[in-house]
Every structure is written in C-alpha cells, then in structure tokens.
Amino acid sequence: MLPFIAAELERLKVRWPDLTWDAVGRRWHLPAWLLPGGWSQTTCELWVPCPPAYPQTPPDNFFTEAALKLADGRDPGSTSIAALENGTAVRCFSFHVQSGWNPEQGDGLETFLFGVTRRLAEGS
Numbered sequence: 001m002l003p004f005i006a007a008e009l010e011r012l013k014v015r016w017p018d019l020t021w022d023a024v025g026r027r028w029h030l031p032a033w034l035l036p037g038g039w040s041q042t043t044c045e046l047w048v049p050c051p052p053a054y055p056q057t058p059p060d061n062f063f064t065e066a067a068l069k070l071a072d073g074r075d076p077g078s079t080s081i082a083a084l085e086n087g088t089a090v091r092c093f094s095f096h097v098q099s100g101w102n103p104e105q106g107d108g109l110e111t112f113l114f115g116v117t118r119r120l121a122e123g124s
Contacts, residue, residue: 004055008108015110025085026050028109033064033116038123040069047090048112055103059112062119063090070123077124095119 001009001023009021009028020029026049033046047063066081066089078094097115101107 005050008055012110016113022047026052036117036121038071039120040067040071040073044068046116047084048109048116055108058097058101058107059109060097061095062093062112062116064093065089066091074124093119 001021005021009019012019016030018031020031021027022029025047028048028050030046032043034043035041044064048059049061049063050059051057063082063084068076068091070076076091076093079091080094081089082092083089093116095115097112101111
C-alpha cells in the first residue's frame with residue numbers, strides 16, 4: 001500500500017472504523033454507509049475507486065450494491081449497473097468533483113465522501 005493511502009486510511013478510520021483498502025481493485029470500501037431518507041435501505045456498501053494520479057486527481061464516481069433503489073422502487077438517476085472485477089454486481093453512481101479540488105489544502109477521500117453524502121441526499 002502506498003504510504004499516503006496508508007496514512008489517509010489510518011486517519012479516516014477514526015471517523016469510519018470499517019473503512020478498508022482493496023489493493024487489487026484499488027479502491028476504498030465502507031461496508032455500512034448510512035443513507036439519508038428516501039432510499040430502499042438504511043445503509044449500503046460503498047466503494048470509491050482511487051485514480052492512478054490520486055491525490056492530485058480526485059476520485060470519480062462511486063459504487064453501491066446493485067439492489068439499492070429509491071424508496072419508491074425506482075432506480076436512481078445517473079446510475080448504471082456494473083460489475084467489480086470479482087463479479088460482484090454494483091450500482092455505479094455518476095458523480096464528479098466539479099471544481100476546487102486541492103490536495104495541498106487537505107482535499108482527499110474525506111472531501112469526496114462529503115460529496116457522496118450530498119449526492120445521496122439529493123435522492124434521484
């Protein structure tokens with residue numbers, strides 16, 4: 001594991017103790033991400049891919065288990081079903097950091113996860 005990934009993982013485990021790093025898939029995993037109202041579940045598995053140029057380049061998109069739907073049973077907008085390399089079916093949420101990513105000012109996985117929280121609070 002790269003030293004900056006290990007340091008970030010150790011720091012973020014204080015807030016998210018179940019956070020793990022998948023070196024093969026090069027992504028972070030949170031097994032029980034708390035969802036806001038409006039979803040078919042109260043928690044979901046969450047995977048965040050790590051780009052090769054991280055932390056200079058922010059993560060792009062995130063994944064949940066494929067079964068996650070809106071509370072009324074509809075698929076959320078701007079998502080698609082995909083599979084991880086081990087064959088696990090996942091729902092890919094189109095989510096991109098719009099601007100202002102600055103790792104020198106502290107932006108990292110935690111910043112991205114705050115964006116995930118906002119995206120999921122939007123619902124559709």
